[in-house]
Amino acid sequence: MFNRIILIGRLTRDPELRYTQNGTTVATMTVAVNRPYTTKEGEKEADFIDVIAWNKLAEIVNEYGQKGRLALVEGRLQIRSYTDKEEKKRKVAEVVANNVRFLDKPKQAESGEEIDWSDFGTEIEVDEEDIPF
Amino acid sequence: MFNRIILIGRLTRDPELRYTQNGTTVATMTVAVNRPYTTKEGEKEADFIDVIAWNKLAEIVNEYGQKGRLALVEGRLQIRSYTDKEEKKRKVAEVVANNVRFLDKPKQAESGEEIDWSDFGTEIEVDEEDIPF
Amino acid sequence: MFNRIILIGRLTRDPELRYTQNGTTVATMTVAVNRPYTTKEGEKEADFIDVIAWNKLAEIVNEYGQKGRLALVEGRLQIRSYTDKEEKKRKVAEVVANNVRFLDKPKQAESGEEIDWSDFGTEIEVDEEDIPF
Amino acid sequence: MFNRIILIGRLTRDPELRYTQNGTTVATMTVAVNRPYTTKEGEKEADFIDVIAWNKLAEIVNEYGQKGRLALVEGRLQIRSYTDKEEKKRKVAEVVANNVRFLDKPKQAESGEEIDWSDFGTEIEVDEEDIPF
DNA sequence: TTTT
DNA sequence: TTTT
Numbered sequence: 001m002f003n004r005i006i007l008i009g010r011l012t013r014d015p016e017l018r019y020t021q022n023g024t025t026v027a028t029m030t031v032a033v034n035r036p037y038t039t040k041e042g043e044k045e046a047d048f049i050d051v052i053a054w055n056k057l058a059e060i061v062n063e064y065g066q067k068g069r070l071a072l073v074e075g076r077l078q079i080r081s082y083t084d085k086e087e088k089k090r091k092v093a094e095v096v097a098n099n100v101r102f103l104d105k106p107k108q109a110e111s112g113e114e115i116d117w118s119d120f121g122t123e124i125e126v127d128e129e130d131i132p133f
Numbered sequence: 134m135f136n137r138i139i140l141i142g143r144l145t146r147d148p149e150l151r152y153t154q155n156g157t158t159v160a161t162m163t164v165a166v167n168r169p170y171t172t173k174e175g176e177k178e179a180d181f182i183d184v185i186a187w188n189k190l191a192e193i194v195n196e197y198g199q200k201g202r203l204a205l206v207e208g209r210l211q212i213r214s215y216t217d218k219e220e221k222k223r224k225v226a227e228v229v230a231n232n233v234r235f236l237d238k239p240k241q242a243e244s245g246e247e248i249d250w251s252d253f254g255t256e257i258e259v260d261e262e263d264i265p266f
Numbered sequence: 267m268f269n270r271i272i273l274i275g276r277l278t279r280d281p282e283l284r285y286t287q288n289g290t291t292v293a294t295m296t297v298a299v300n301r302p303y304t305t306k307e308g309e310k311e312a313d314f315i316d317v318i319a320w321n322k323l324a325e326i327v328n329e330y331g332q333k334g335r336l337a338l339v340e341g342r343l344q345i346r347s348y349t350d351k352e353e354k355k356r357k358v359a360e361v362v363a364n365n366v367r368f369l370d371k372p373k374q375a376e377s378g379e380e381i382d383w384s385d386f387g388t389e390i391e392v393d394e395e396d397i398p399f
Numbered sequence: 400m401f402n403r404i405i406l407i408g409r410l411t412r413d414p415e416l417r418y419t420q421n422g423t424t425v426a427t428m429t430v431a432v433n434r435p436y437t438t439k440e441g442e443k444e445a446d447f448i449d450v451i452a453w454n455k456l457a458e459i460v461n462e463y464g465q466k467g468r469l470a471l472v473e474g475r476l477q478i479r480s481y482t483d484k485e486e487k488k489r490k491v492a493e494v495v496a497n498n499v500r501f502l503d504k505p506k507q508a509e510s511g512e513e514i515d516w517s518d519f520g521t522e523i524e525v526d527e528e529d530i531p532f
Numbered sequence: 533t534t535t536t
Numbered sequence: 537t538t539t540t
Contacts, residue, residue, distance in 0.1 A: 001141045001367065002338060003166045003180065004272065005210060006405060008135035010539035032539040033136045047136065047212045048538055068539060072268060077138060077210060079180045093226030101267065103502055134500065135471060139272060205401060234400065236369055268407035269432045269446065271476060274400045299402045313402065313478045343404060343476060345446045359492030409535035431535040447534055467535060
């Protein structure tokens, strides 16, 4: 009845853009979120959380999100079930984003390339109806 | 850096209570959260989300949570990695609760048993330091 | 850059429906949210939070929300400034809802009237673009 | 029964530190949160939201928070009522923080002063029991 | 009294 | 496969 998750973390890699068979745009990325404690050995741990974005949000994520950028992700936690090749039931957890914001300044583009600063703090939010799955 | 999830859904089964080797109490349960849409075939779908609670919160969850009850769960999404028997890397997603509240009235106890109404709307919240993992 | 509030509480009165000059529907209501503690005198306290909903959400809130119902409200906190009749600057805080859900069963309608159960757990969510102010 | 707010915005001024009569530390600050739209005249608007932090959190906020810094604030919305000098009932809205994080790097200290970078991304979270009001 |  |  209610499912809301809010994450702030860094992209572990550049987002990947793909298209479904009927042409819907989808972007996937992984966000590393440091845990709120250190282990007894004094080490930091992180959760690596898969995020999926659809349509216009996918395109914006793909354009502005790069490995290392600090992102705020808002969405819902989705658990997908499937059967693997060995006929075993598996589950996949991912956050279906409806809002992504980049909180740091983009990295200086390589070799003098122009930077588009307009994304800093840009609001990218989608209606639930724009999320196909 | 920030990891917050808020769920409202129903317990798919009674919580399970266990103890770690050093005696820490831990409760696990699964919450079914209906998705915010119906499929093209008009079917409702749900995400079945594993929840883990520690210490005092585990005990309260175990006492007041029963299959079918409507629960609000607040916590963080944790992704644990492990290697299975076939030496394959697997991931488990679960919500580490720091706050659980039951939003409906408890089911009438069987056979005239006394009901403890005190849990209805009770605030059960734990400090991050009370969560061992 | 980010402003999200989630409340669960009870309506202190039936919602009020009005229309702006250009015909936009707007509903206002107050939600009582018990505080997470009792005072030293053992008394419960509550925050009485004004909520405003626009357009289609306003109509649904008006139809299904009645005094005493348990509601989940999601939105953003808005602080409006104005000058009162004595030329003093005043501030008003209100939650602009983009999602309202009723978590309890509706009260039995008076005098044998039919009940519409369809609202129980219904998802009512609006796009940011449907919120005029 | 549930009251959670999450804000990201910039401090409009340095936090103010005070002490209650019984010696409890309290910090107040205002966070400017830009609204998710521009007006028809193309202007950006912001909500100026008062935030209050207690005890250890107050001290940390006071130490690391300066005018202009980007902060994430998590807490609950509190509406306090009081009667003013003209015997009129007034209401004050403020966020009681239980978690504050600074998301940008601190400003370079003036005149070669040493910078303490340790706060960047530091987790500052308090137990509900540490919040006196 | 308002931040970038 | 993991980010700062």
